[in-house]
Amino acid sequence: MNIKHHLDEATLFSYVAGAVGQGAALVVACHLSVCEHCQHRVRKLETIGGALLEKGSLSAVSDNSLLHVLERLDAEPLETSVISAPQDSEVPRPLASYVGDSLDDIPWKKVVSGLWIHNLPSQGEGVTRLLRVAPGKTAFPHTHRGSELTQLLRGSYSDDVGRFSSGDVADLDDRITHQPLVDSDHDCICLIATEFPLRYTSLMGKLAQPLLGL
Ligand SMILES: [Zn+2]
Structure with a gap:
């Protein structure tokens, strides 16, 4: 990895x-x-x-x-910044107690074509969910009212911040507006925790938000 x-x-x-x-x-x-x-x-x-x-x-x-x-x-030496941690499952251990050992066995809920979600139990105002997005699909541009943490579990996407692949984490705050595009040739699956509901910056996003429940 x-x-x-x-x-x-x-x-x-x-x-x-x-x-x-x-x-x-x-x-x-x-x-x-x-x-x-x-x-x-x-x-x-x-x-x-x-x-x-x-x-x-x-x-x-x-x-x-x-x-x-x-x-x-x-400023610590960066030799450990590219690492290969042994992991036999795509599901990180802390997540396995919620969803089991296989990302394919999760009871995904289809939202629209090419987009599936699986909500995890959470407390407070924030939302914690797994997102599965088909290749070539893009999210509506959005910013956040608080932090958004995204751990990539499978596939990859690119946005204004960079390219994120399995193992990477996107640690974003409310200064970032981004529009992730899935650029892997298979579905991209990630675990996302948002502090507050996202703030969409496009009219389409604003209109679709209540519909998608995102
Ligand atoms: Zn790290």
Whole structure:
């Protein structure tokens, strides 16, 4: 597995601090289960967090020193950024307890031609679901009111941010507007957790949103 897109520092930090929602935590856990590079970064953050707690109060840490720590994490040698974590199933272990071991056995619900969804139980305002999109299909351009975390499980897509393949994670916030296009020759399947409903930027998207329930 050749992973090119990783989790954001801020997301990892929130995850380690237990400050992300249930859906986002599931996506982060799924990415970590296949990405040694991000596992390494989490271990470092946990070590730093433990050391800070031992030294005294976390509130004594200035924003600047926190930024410095995060920059140093980024400056770590990148030899682990392209990794091949052994995994016998396309379904990451944290997801398997929800859907079993095969993406093909999931009871997909067809929304429109070339688009299927499978919702996962979630808490709060956010939505956590699996999305399966046929080759050549594109989503309506949209932005987000909060974060959107997407772990690629099969196939690939391209958007304004880059090209995402199996194992990659797209860690997006409300500054990004994108329109993913599936460019693999087979269906693209991904796990998505959104904090809030998406905000479509095109009229077609706005009209279709209530219809698609997306
Ligand atoms: Zn990673």
